Amino acid sequence: MNPTLMLNFTRNRVQSPMRLMLFFLAFVPPIVMALIARSLQPVQAGSAVFALIFTAGAVGQDVSSGVLQLLFARPVGRREYVLSRWAAGGLIGAALGIAQLLLASLVVLSRGAAPDPSTLLRLVLENALGGFGTAAVMVMLSTLVGGLGDVALWVFGLMSTQILTMAAMAKQWDWLRKAADELRAFLQPELPLGWLSGMGSADVAVILRFFLAIALSLAIAVTMMQRKELSYAAD
Amino acid sequence: MPQTDSGAPKKQPARFDASWLALIAAALLLAYIASRVWQNDHPAAPAQQAEALGWVEIAQATNVAKQTGKPVMYDFSADWCQPCQMLKREVFDNPVHAKALEASIVPVKVIDRVQEQGQNPPDIAELQQRFAVDGFPTLVVVDPASGRSVKTVGFMGAEETVAWAKQAANTVRLGVNPDGTPVR
Numbered sequence: 001m002n003p004t005l006m007l008n009f010t011r012n013r014v015q016s017p018m019r020l021m022l023f024f025l026a027f028v029p030p031i032v033m034a035l036i037a038r039s040l041q042p043v044q045a046g047s048a049v050f051a052l053i054f055t056a057g058a059v060g061q062d063v064s065s066g067v068l069q070l071l072f073a074r075p076v077g078r079r080e081y082v083l084s085r086w087a088a089g090g091l092i093g094a095a096l097g098i099a100q101l102l103l104a105s106l107v108v109l110s111r112g113a114a115p116d117p118s119t120l121l122r123l124v125l126e127n128a129l130g131g132f133g134t135a136a137v138m139v140m141l142s143t144l145v146g147g148l149g150d151v152a153l154w155v156f157g158l159m160s161t162q163i164l165t166m167a168a169m170a171k172q173w174d175w176l177r178k179a180a181d182e183l184r185a186f187l188q189p190e191l192p193l194g195w196l197s198g199m200g201s202a203d204v205a206v207i208l209r210f211f212l213a214i215a216l217s218l219a220i221a222v223t224m225m226q227r228k229e230l231s232y233a234a235d
Numbered sequence: 236m237p238q239t240d241s242g243a244p245k246k247q248p249a250r251f252d253a254s255w256l257a258l259i260a261a262a263l264l265l266a267y268i269a270s271r272v273w274q275n276d277h278p279a280a281p282a283q284q285a286e287a288l289g290w291v292e293i294a295q296a297t298n299v300a301k302q303t304g305k306p307v308m309y310d311f312s313a314d315w316c317q318p319c320q321m322l323k324r325e326v327f328d329n330p331v332h333a334k335a336l337e338a339s340i341v342p343v344k345v346i347d348r349v350q351e352q353g354q355n356p357p358d359i360a361e362l363q364q365r366f367a368v369d370g371f372p373t374l375v376v377v378d379p380a381s382g383r384s385v386k387t388v389g390f391m392g393a394e395e396t397v398a399w400a401k402q403a404a405n406t407v408r409l410g411v412n413p414d415g416t417p418v419r
Contacts, residue, residue, distance in 0.1 A: 116331075194329075216264070
């Protein structure tokens with residue numbers, strides 16, 4: 001991973017008015033909802049949303065704008081480039097998700113509903129991991145299509161899982177429902193950590209599935225980048 | 236031969252740049268499949284599962300309610316229902332919430348089997364019809380003595396669910412809603 005690439009990516013992302021507007025819409029309303037409901041429920045998956053907003057088009061926009069050709073004229077490896085995009089996107093998502101969670105905790109606390117410290121710690125960890133999971137998937141999708149096509153792919157994938165689930169229920173096809181669940185879990189990687197605070201027991205398969213989604217996404221992303229033909233004569 | 240972006244011949248090792256990531260992914264994939272197969276072949280027995288809440292069988296619910304003087308809370312759920320799993324994970328498997336619930340109600344789990352078996356056992360079908368259950372999760376708190384009941388559909392959050400159950404227990408016991416109107 002390259003700190004300069006990560007820093008430049010972060011700077012580029014936070015200078016986008018559209019992303020900042022989406023960030024505002026995803027950041028403030030859930031805190032207001034937490035204030036009204038006196039609960040942290042509305043802010044439980046913030047980091048995944050922020051990672052989605054700030055990682056969308058991480059590679060595809062560079063490809064579409066021709067930045068990649070210039071970037072790879074320098075001594076920057078493609079794996080280094082992909083992993084830096086992922087790390088920066090994950091860090092942004094995790095940091096903003098945790099910030100939202102802590103702000104919501106203060107808001108809830110001010111209304112006399114003190115959040116349980118172990119629950120808060122669990123949510124912080126889940127947010128941190130969720131940000132890196134979503135960032136990996138978005139970086140992978142971004143290597144497949146140009147521009148912001150990764151968002152369209154992601155939405156299409158999730159809609160497909162809904163349709164498959166409905167078809168599975170109608171036809172009583174359990175295998176199809178399981179396949180749809182697996183696809184959904186891959187597109188929305190999350191790692192519930194309730195077992196850390198005594199809520200149920202750890203599910204090894206769920207833990208493996210989360211890290212598998214990240215590793216597989218990054219492996220696909222790096223492979224796709226390796227195969228990309230980049231030349232000034234292209235297009 | 237693949238070319239680098241500057242036009243020079245690409246070094247061979249770069250093509251295998253993703254190999255260690257692919258190896259990790261392949262190892263995780265194998266481990267994941269193995270864990271799923273193992274879970275499929277060795278389903279956890281009810282006694283081994285983390286059950287913070289002391290569920291009561293449907294057939295015994297009314298007797299236990301009469302003995303303890305607490306209303307029954309039916310948790311209508313289904314294995315495929317994700318909000319139901321969230322409710323289980325965040326409320327029923329949480330020792331603190333489970334203890335708070337057990338102080339107010341007699342918990343009874345009613346799992347829908349239409350998806351898996353084509354139809355429900357008679358006792359489950361009768362309960363679903365009696366309380367007009369048309370979505371999951373549905374929680375119904377009912378006082379067996381008076382037959383008064385209150386119902387909520389969907390997962391509203393852990394603390395809110397516990398607060399609702401406590402309020403519902405008082406409501407069916409007293410026969411008066413929080414706003415003063417009588418409960419049917």
